[in-house]
Amino acid sequence: MRAIGTLAHRLAILAYIAFALFPLFWLVKVSVTPNDLLYSEGIRLWPSRTTFEHFRFVLAHSDFPLFFRNSLIVSLATAFVATALAGFAGYALSRFAFRGKLTVSGLLLVTQMFPLVMLVAPIFKLLSPLGLTNSLTGLVVVYVAFNVPFACFLMQSFFDGIPRDLEEAAMIDGASRFGAFRQIILPLTLPGIAATVGFVFTAAWSEMIFALMLISSNEKATFPVGLLSFVSKFSVDFGQMMAAGVLALIPACLFFLLIQRYLVQGLTAGAVKG
Amino acid sequence: MTPAPRRPFLQRLGDRAEPWLYSAPALIVIAAVMLVPLVVGISYAFRDVQILNPFSGGFVGLDHFRALAGDKAFRVALVNTFWWTVLTVLIQLLFGLVLALLLDTPFRGRGIAQALVFLPWAVPTFLTGLNWAWLFNPTIGPLPHWLHALGLLAEPSNILSDPNLALWGPITAAVWWGIPFFAITLLAALQSIPSDLYEAAAIDGANPFQRFWSITLPFLAPVIAITVLLRTVWVANFTDLIIVMTGGGPADRTQTVASYIFTQAFKRLDFGYASAISLVLLFLLLAYALLILLLRQRLIDRDK
Numbered sequence: 001m002r003a004i005g006t007l008a009h010r011l012a013i014l015a016y017i018a019f020a021l022f023p024l025f026w027l028v029k030v031s032v033t034p035n036d037l038l039y040s041e042g043i044r045l046w047p048s049r050t051t052f053e054h055f056r057f058v059l060a061h062s063d064f065p066l067f068f069r070n071s072l073i074v075s076l077a078t079a080f081v082a083t084a085l086a087g088f089a090g091y092a093l094s095r096f097a098f099r100g101k102l103t104v105s106g107l108l109l110v111t112q113m114f115p116l117v118m119l120v121a122p123i124f125k126l127l128s129p130l131g132l133t134n135s136l137t138g139l140v141v142v143y144v145a146f147n148v149p150f151a152c153f154l155m156q157s158f159f160d161g162i163p164r165d166l167e168e169a170a171m172i173d174g175a176s177r178f179g180a181f182r183q184i185i186l187p188l189t190l191p192g193i194a195a196t197v198g199f200v201f202t203a204a205w206s207e208m209i210f211a212l213m214l215i216s217s218n219e220k221a222t223f224p225v226g227l228l229s230f231v232s233k234f235s236v237d238f239g240q241m242m243a244a245g246v247l248a249l250i251p252a253c254l255f256f257l258l259i260q261r262y263l264v265q266g267l268t269a270g271a272v273k274g
Numbered sequence: 275m276t277p278a279p280r281r282p283f284l285q286r287l288g289d290r291a292e293p294w295l296y297s298a299p300a301l302i303v304i305a306a307v308m309l310v311p312l313v314v315g316i317s318y319a320f321r322d323v324q325i326l327n328p329f330s331g332g333f334v335g336l337d338h339f340r341a342l343a344g345d346k347a348f349r350v351a352l353v354n355t356f357w358w359t360v361l362t363v364l365i366q367l368l369f370g371l372v373l374a375l376l377l378d379t380p381f382r383g384r385g386i387a388q389a390l391v392f393l394p395w396a397v398p399t400f401l402t403g404l405n406w407a408w409l410f411n412p413t414i415g416p417l418p419h420w421l422h423a424l425g426l427l428a429e430p431s432n433i434l435s436d437p438n439l440a441l442w443g444p445i446t447a448a449v450w451w452g453i454p455f456f457a458i459t460l461l462a463a464l465q466s467i468p469s470d471l472y473e474a475a476a477i478d479g480a481n482p483f484q485r486f487w488s489i490t491l492p493f494l495a496p497v498i499a500i501t502v503l504l505r506t507v508w509v510a511n512f513t514d515l516i517i518v519m520t521g522g523g524p525a526d527r528t529q530t531v532a533s534y535i536f537t538q539a540f541k542r543l544d545f546g547y548a549s550a551i552s553l554v555l556l557f558l559l560l561a562y563a564l565l566i567l568l569l570r571q572r573l574i575d576r577d578k
Binding site (some may be wrong): 256 | 373507
């Protein structure tokens with residue numbers, strides 16, 4: 001009876017793993033299938049011949065390396081700026097009891113709840129006279145604002161995990177609060193900072209709605225914008241599309257490995273953040 | 275006894291200002307990029323703002339809302355939003371809960387299994403959408419052929435172009451992508467249940483179902499409630515998969531209120547109308563939040 005229960009448990013786990021990995025497996029499979037086999041062996045689990053031709057073409061003869069670079073710049077800049085701002089604000093929320101604290105937390109929470117899509121039109125109109133449409137800087141500004149609230153909660157939870165006595169002792173020894181923050185608290189929070197950078201990077205790397213709206217030229221396109229326009233233009237080049245898709249997957253998976261330990265903290269801090 | 279010396283004014287001001295100095299940069303960015311556009315957007319709802327029309331910009335009062343009342347696509351979008359949100363959240367919850375229970379039992383290789391089943395969460399949503407659109411495409415994907423073999427489809431066709439089935443495409447992708455969120459949250463809650471409760475129950479001879487029913491579920495109930503309530507708002511606003519997979523089509527059958535806003539702003543460049551729809555969506559979400567607060571109050575009052 002117990003053996004049957006254990007077997008059922010393992011089978012159920014395997015079923016979940018298969019469901020989670022199958023779409024990604026299929027993506028990789030089509031990306032290495034030669035064009036002449038694409039239709040004749042359409043639903044075979046693995047093609048009889050494989051090729052890296054699609055990857056070679058995408059890397060050498062398409063704009064995808066450019067899109068990749070743009071996305072990398074935007075996501076890294078967003079991740080570092082948002083984490084820096086959130087580090088300070090999260091510290092204030094964690095260490096000070098001040099009038100208006102509840103309002104600040106409430107404001108941060110509300111920004112996580114309301115539909116960002118309703119800001120698409122006004123943000124476009126407000127950024128356009130500033131020259132921030134069709135610009136990577138503009139995207140970074142927008143993404144920083146969208147990710148700061150969630151990053152604040154995350155950083156606050158990391159600061160909460162560090163005993164107050166540490167900086168109080170340093171302040172008694174004559175350090176200013178900022179000095180104690182910089183020299184004692186920040187080094188201890190480094191893993192938390194890395195996790196926050198990872199979360200924000202992943203979010204910025206995935207963002208599509210505002211990139212579609214704000215970016216209008218190929219030179220400034222981030223990966224989702226480039227991939228979607230490629231899909232609508234060359235909708236039959238499945239091998240190349242999926243090879244590009246695999247490229248988009250790589251940095252996201254790397255960061256996932258980095259932040260995996262902090263998933264629980266991240267998801268509960270954001271509470272509503274995907 | 276002498277009164278404690280009052281510290282100099284400047285120092286007190288400094289102490290008062292300190293937390294604000296730390297939080298100011300974050301707050302300023304949020305105010306500039308979220309609050310200002312929010313207010314401006316609300317004003318657009320009463321103006322004629324079309325990017326392609328240089329003579330637009332005038333005040334039109336409630337014209338957009340009158341148009342909205344007679345807009346059939348909008349009514350369809352309201353109904354779709356309901357089904358999209360309810361089905362996505364419930365199926366995610368069901369699969370997420372089962373996965374959390376499976377992962378709560380220790381077994382060899384749990385760490386790896388956990389990393390693998392949580393991986394979909396890290397996949398960018400635009401790629402999730404494209405990936406599932408390809409899986410549903412009969413020329414390149416296996417799903418239509420499998421569904422046909424199982425007798426669920428009369429012929430191996432693309433459900434994304436079938437008006438009656440299309441919404442299931444984005445729902446499937448959303449479930450695949452969102453199961454980890456529920457599983458992770460519920461797993462954390464499961465692991466916070468004190469294990470001596472289970473031990474005591476086992477000594478009393480309770481079977482696994484009794485233990486689940488009288489220990490696990492009551493412990494999980496508040497976490498499930500909060501997660502579902504918050505997730506409902508998030509899923510209702512979540513448009514990426516719909517925009518990538520169907521663009522709201524065929525014939526608006528997968529259009530939700532949020533994706534309709536994007537369509538109006540991005541494809542038609544009618545910012546005024548898009549903002550009017552946004553205002554309705556905001557109002558609906560506020561009503562939902564209010565309803566939840568009232569329900570909560572009722573439950574608290576009843577417990578007293």
